Amino acid sequence: MSDVSSTTYTGMSGAGGGSLLRLTGMATGLDVDGMVKKMMAAEQTKLDKAKQNQQTTQWKQEAYQDIIKKIKDLQSSFFDSASSDKNILSSTSYAPFSVSGVGTATVDTSVATFTPTTGAKSGKYSVTVNKLATGAGLSNTLSGKSLSTKLTDIGLSGGISLVLNANDASSDTTITLDNSDGSKTLGDLINSINNQAAGTVKATFSELTGEFDLNSTTTGSNTSLAIKSGTTASLSNIFGSNIIGRTITNGNNADITITPPGGSPVTLNDTNGNAKSSNNFVIDGMSYNLSSTGTATVSVGTDTQKVYDKIKGFIDKYNAIVDDIQTKLTEKKDSSYKPLTDTQKASMSESQITAWETKAKVGILRNDSNLQNMLNDLKSAFTTGVSNTGISLGRYGGNSFGIDTSSDYTKPSHIDIVDESKLKAAISSNSDQILKLFTNVSTSNDDSAYTSSNAKYKEDGIFTRINKILQTNVGYTNTTLNSAVLTAYANKQYDYSSTGSGGKNTLPDQIYEQQLAIKKITDSMSDKQEKYYQQFSALETAMNQLNSQQSMLSSMISG
Numbered sequence: 001m002s003d004v005s006s007t008t009y010t011g012m013s014g015a016g017g018g019s020l021l022r023l024t025g026m027a028t029g030l031d032v033d034g035m036v037k038k039m040m041a042a043e044q045t046k047l048d049k050a051k052q053n054q055q056t057t058q059w060k061q062e063a064y065q066d067i068i069k070k071i072k073d074l075q076s077s078f079f080d081s082a083s084s085d086k087n088i089l090s091s092t093s094y095a096p097f098s099v100s101g102v103g104t105a106t107v108d109t110s111v112a113t114f115t116p117t118t119g120a121k122s123g124k125y126s127v128t129v130n131k132l133a134t135g136a137g138l139s140n141t142l143s144g145k146s147l148s149t150k151l152t153d154i155g156l157s158g159g160i161s162l163v164l165n166a167n168d169a170s171s172d173t174t175i176t177l178d179n180s181d182g183s184k185t186l187g188d189l190i191n192s193i194n195n196q197a198a199g200t201v202k203a204t205f206s207e208l209t210g211e212f213d214l215n216s217t218t219t220g221s222n223t224s225l226a227i228k229s230g231t232t233a234s235l236s237n238i239f240g241s242n243i244i245g246r247t248i249t250n251g252n253n254a255d256i257t258i259t260p261p262g263g264s265p266v267t268l269n270d271t272n273g274n275a276k277s278s279n280n281f282v283i284d285g286m287s288y289n290l291s292s293t294g295t296a297t298v299s300v301g302t303d304t305q306k307v308y309d310k311i312k313g314f315i316d317k318y319n320a321i322v323d324d325i326q327t328k329l330t331e332k333k334d335s336s337y338k339p340l341t342d343t344q345k346a347s348m349s350e351s352q353i354t355a356w357e358t359k360a361k362v363g364i365l366r367n368d369s370n371l372q373n374m375l376n377d378l379k380s381a382f383t384t385g386v387s388n389t390g391i392s393l394g395r396y397g398g399n400s401f402g403i404d405t406s407s408d409y410t411k412p413s414h415i416d417i418v419d420e421s422k423l424k425a426a427i428s429s430n431s432d433q434i435l436k437l438f439t440n441v442s443t444s445n446d447d448s449a450y451t452s453s454n455a456k457y458k459e460d461g462i463f464t465r466i467n468k469i470l471q472t473n474v475g476y477t478n479t480t481l482n483s484a485v486l487t488a489y490a491n492k493q494y495d496y497s498s499t500g501s502g503g504k505n506t507l508p509d510q511i512y513e514q515q516l517a518i519k520k521i522t523d524s525m526s527d528k529q530e531k532y533y534q535q536f537s538a539l540e541t542a543m544n545q546l547n548s549q550q551s552m553l554s555s556m557i558s559g
Contacts, residue, residue: 032536039532043525048341050521054514055339060364061507063328064490067371068474070321071486075477078314079467088463091117093310094435095285096427098303111294118431119285123261126297129290130269131255133279136166136225136248137215140240146207147187151179154186155237162193162235165226166200166216172228173197189238201225212238216251220277221270223251253277254290261300304427311423311438314463315403315415322378322413325371330410333363370485374473379405379413381465384452388459389437391426395419401426401434438463 080086087093097116101107102124107114112127145154162175177184177192186205193203193214204213216225226247227239235244253275259265269275279290286300337360345353365371383405385392394400395418402423406414417423426434442459450457450468457465475482483492493512495503500516503509 032533036529036532036536040525040529043521043528047518047521047525050514050518051341052339054511054518056364057507057510057514059339059361061490061511063361063365064486064507067321067325067328068486068490070324071470071474072477072480074317074321075467075470075474077317078463079470079477081477088310088314089439089461089467091435091439092287094118094307094427094431094438095120096302096304096307096431097122098301098306100299100301102297102299107298108294108296109291111290111292111296113289113291114296114298114300115287115289116300117282117285117287118435120300121261121285122300122302124259124297124299125261125286126259126265126295127288127290128257128295129254129293130257131252132290132293133219133254133277134252135216135219136223136251137213138225138227138240138243138248139211139213140238141210142186142205142212142238143210145186145205145210147185147190147205149186150182151184151186151189152182156189156235157182160184160189160235163228164197164201165228166197167218167223167225169200173200186238214239218251219279220251221253221275222277224249254279256290258283258288260284260286302428304424307427307431307434308420308424312417315417318378318466319414322375323411325365325375326411326413328365329368329372329375331363331366333366334359337362370473370489374469374486375413377469378466380452381462381469382415384458384465386437386440386459386461389433389440391430391433391437401430401437437461440464 077086078088081089084090084092092115095116095118097120099107099114099116111129114125114127142149142154151157151160156179158180160175160177160179164173164175166173173196175193175196177189190203190205193201199217202215202217205211214225214227216223224247227244229245236242253270254277255267255269256276257265257267281288337356339360340348340353340356348356382393390399391401392399393404395404400419400422402417402419402421404416404418406412406416408414438461440459440461441464442456444455444459446455448454452458460468471477471484473484473486475484475487480487482488489506491508492506493503493508494506495501495509495512497503498516500509500513503512
């Protein structure tokens with residue numbers, strides 16, 4: 001198939017192709033269309049080559065985009081900070097524990113939820129919540145009112161302005177609501193407070209009880225809320241009398257009792273001087289999230305398989321990507337398979353075209369420097385030791401934990417779990433070290449290049465490094481439009497100049513330059529073809545004149 005003839009230029013007519021009908025060669029007897037086609041052959045070859053170059057670049061762009069898509073999927077599966085289940089950098093991913101009810105009882109999550117992290121213990125945990133931590137605020141009953149009650153019915157009309165200050169903030173928060181037309185409701189006022197308070201204050205209203213509450217979002221006994229001023233005294237109808245212009249300091253710390261595995265109950269409150277100002281906190285590796293008063297008890301068991309599966313899941317998905325890239329970097333291109341011309345495709349079936357193009361795409365990314373650099377960086381993320389962890393990659397030795405680089409030299413960036421039992425033992429007995437090895441975040445101020453010699457790099461955990469490397473190459477998790485190395489090279493066009501020479505040589509820039517070259521060749525071919533036909537037309541005219549003269553001469557001689 002590699003010697004299939006070139007494409008016919010679409011501007012040609014008659015026997016040469018195209019839509020124009022030319023009646024030529026009648027006087028000379030010449031196959032003018034065929035002759036023009038042959039005269040244009042060199043130009044047609046030039047056009048075919050330009051189109052083949054463009055097709056090759058487009059295939060390369062598609063190959064890049066496919067790799068980027070796979071990496072983005074890896075990011076969304078393992079580096080999504082918004083979801084602890086999809087964030088392999090979260091400490092909860094390395095807590096080898098399960099949580100269940102005690103005996104046949106289920107966990108009472110209405111009182112509290114328990115989340116073991118590294119450092120927690122197996123056994124029975126119990127928490128009794130006598131009092132939740134609360135923020136500073138006020139409560140007022142609005143009898144007979146609902147969210148749809150108009151503010152004018154509560155005595156508020158015109159423009160409303162309320163100045164708040166939570167926790168002695170450096171600047172006040174001003175809440176405004178235009179009720180000049182009298183259409184605004186109690187619900188509108190609550191929404192205005194919540195939307196304009198920037199998360200420092202929250203207003204709520206219960207249509208069931210008629211209770212209106214305004215509280216600082218920060219909890220604890222040191223919280224405060226000042227309602228510094230209001231545009232109308234009628235605001236007291238909502239907030240209560242003698243409230244405007246006053247500072248409220250009635251936040252509370254939590255009052256709780258915790259019983260850890262094998263231990264005695266410990267009360268945390270103001271009396272003991274160890275109270276918690278928040279309803280969410282971590283003690284000895286156990287994360288507590290308090291919801292209401294009452295008692296909740298859970299049983300925490302060991303589950304190293306969960307952590308093992310998380311690490312293995314990442315390594316499997318990671319290997320699939322780096323192995324695929326490595327294959328594309330090393331596969332050899334067969335120069336006899338080039339992108340097909342239009343004429344070649346016209347003589348082939350769809351399956352033949354697909355088979356040909358599959359072979360033509362082989363080697364399209366061979367020795368690509370961007371991809372090779374990323375693979376080198378990813379391999380270094382694993383092979384460079386993490387400072388002060390006491391464990392490292394390897395098959396043998398007391399410091400190894402069952403993970404090592406592949407022994408297959410054709411897969412230099414591949415990572416293997418070489419000893420499953422060793423890895424599970426490390427997860428069970430050295431979970432703190434495993435957590436640090438994979439997720440540590442450096443506190444160094446080293447701003448030099450992020451390489452294996454950088455102090456920050458050395459302190460960062462393996463997965464922390466990988467996350468940064470992927471961000472450099474394809475952007476942050478769950479983002480698509482960015483200027484990261486691979487993404488910009490594959491998708492970003494910088495060049496819009498008329499000459500096609502003003503960009504950064506990204507693939508879109510190259511495609512744009514090739515489009516301009518194709519148009520230039522096409523315009524030149526159109527001009528040359530028209531010139532050739534005009535020349536043959538002049539020959540036809542001359543031959544017609546000669547034939548006419550010969551006819552007249554013959555007539556005179558014979559007469």
